[in-house]
Amino acid sequence: MSQSRENKSVMLAPLAGVTDSAFRVIAEENGADKTFTEMVSVNALRYDNRATYDIMYHSDLEHKSNIQIFGRDEDIIEEVVKDKINILPYYDEICFNMGCPAPKIFKNGQGSALLSDPHKVYSIAKTLVDSTDKIVSVKYRLGINEDSINYIEVGHALEDAGVDYVILHARTREQFYQGKARWDEIRKLKEDLSIPVIANGDVYTVEDYINILEQTKADGVMIARGAMGNPFIFRQIKDYLAGREVSRVSFREILATIKRQYDLSLAYKDERLVVNQMRKHVGWYIKGLAQATTFRKRVNETKTSQEIFDLLDEYERYLEENYDREERSNIK
Ligand SMILES: Cc1cc2nc3c(=O)[nH]c(=O)nc-3n(C[C@H](O)[C@H](O)[C@H](O)COP(=O)(O)O)c2cc1C
CATH class of the missing domain: 3.20.20.70 (Aldolase class I)
Structure with a gap:
């Protein structure tokens, strides 16, 4: 560089x-x-x-x-x-x-x-x-x-x-x-x-x-x-x-961004459409995180945004419990 x-x-x-x-x-x-x-x-x-x-x-x-x-x-x-x-x-x-x-x-x-x-x-x-x-x-x-x-x-x-x-x-x-x-x-x-x-x-x-x-x-x-x-x-x-150290992307930020994208989408689109369209985005966002395949499958089965938000919270808790401090900030 x-x-x-x-x-x-x-x-x-x-x-x-x-x-x-x-x-x-x-x-x-x-x-x-x-x-x-x-x-x-x-x-x-x-x-x-x-x-x-x-x-x-x-x-x-x-x-x-x-x-x-x-x-x-x-x-x-x-x-x-x-x-x-x-x-x-x-x-x-x-x-x-x-x-x-x-x-x-x-x-x-x-x-x-x-x-x-x-x-x-x-x-x-x-x-x-x-x-x-x-x-x-x-x-x-x-x-x-x-x-x-x-x-x-x-x-x-x-x-x-x-x-x-x-x-x-x-x-x-x-x-x-x-x-x-x-x-x-x-x-x-x-x-x-x-x-x-x-x-x-x-x-x-x-x-x-x-x-x-x-x-x-x-x-x-x-x-x-x-x-x-x-x-x-x-x-x-x-x-x-800007000459700064390139910042890492934490799983917390990834999950928060997924939620934000849902919220922004729900503000102008029908919920069913959003749930459907967001599946591929979620798959891309979580690629490389632990248990991503299992989690993605579960997301694909959800029907409402509430179910998805609950699932995202559950996934966040799972990642928190299973990763130490070092890995947490180093995931992507
Ligand atoms: C899913 C998908 C949709 C795309 N849609 C468009 C489009 O609507 N208009 C366009 O100019 N290019 C479109 N492209 C091409 C991309 O803008 C880009 O030129 C191409 O993917 C190469 O860049 P990349 O190597 O960074 O992906 C699309 C590419 C993909 C993979």
Whole structure:
């Protein structure tokens, strides 16, 4: 950890099914400089789809959240941005998705499918820039597959269209989330573009944050899977940047954060939905703690939030009784 501690922004990535308002609040409270909604379909938003507005729910506790959208048709993008997004004062920024590999999205020519046509990339980006005064960013991948790696060309199209910055997830569409993210490609993009480049892929620890910046010289870092069940990574990075010792995460803090996420979720969502949606979060949060598998199974059987809170209390007592002082502060 000997590199200079230049304060480069660290962002929570858009994550479908994960980065709802509750989790974004927690990431922000732990020090994330920016957070994003999960990707929102402009086509669905055009027809005021109810589920889409649920995804876009924003709480007063959020000050750093932004919206991510996806689509293909410039006319719809323009209409939706002008009529439905520009009026939302709490989103400073619109991030456009050109990286999603999911077959359903790809088949519709959206997400990463757009990378096959840099002219289309330019045209969409120009439409966005011309339709809003908000900051515009684009998140994309290296290319569709090994034979069509074109992130530099796409990066120039985005820069020429006037986007404020780009986020590169250093994998191809074909790789989905497999294989190591190629940080050297992020560096090449950074060397080639004038607009800021944010590095994304495989940052799970403070060391990864330091290394990705050192290797790519990027202007910031976006964290996705490394924040799932571990929003504490933002606080740890902030500790490092402030020259403090990187703080450990205790099981007490983990359990308290799970409870807070339930409370934040219950404030705007139906209890049954929360109980259901929170199961995966709990699994990620407690991974690595003693008896996590048994406890997770029990959480998956609960039906009400009260049952879950009781279970969390029971788990906390179990961990307290079975761990000595040293281990307690050293769990994650
Ligand atoms: C469950 C899941 C959901 C995701 N949803 C989105 C999304 O809505 N929008 C997006 O741009 N990327 C999405 N991604 C991609 C991540 O934002 C990120 O680019 C990718 O996981 C690589 O970063 P990581 O190695 O830090 O996980 C998703 C990834 C996962 C695992």
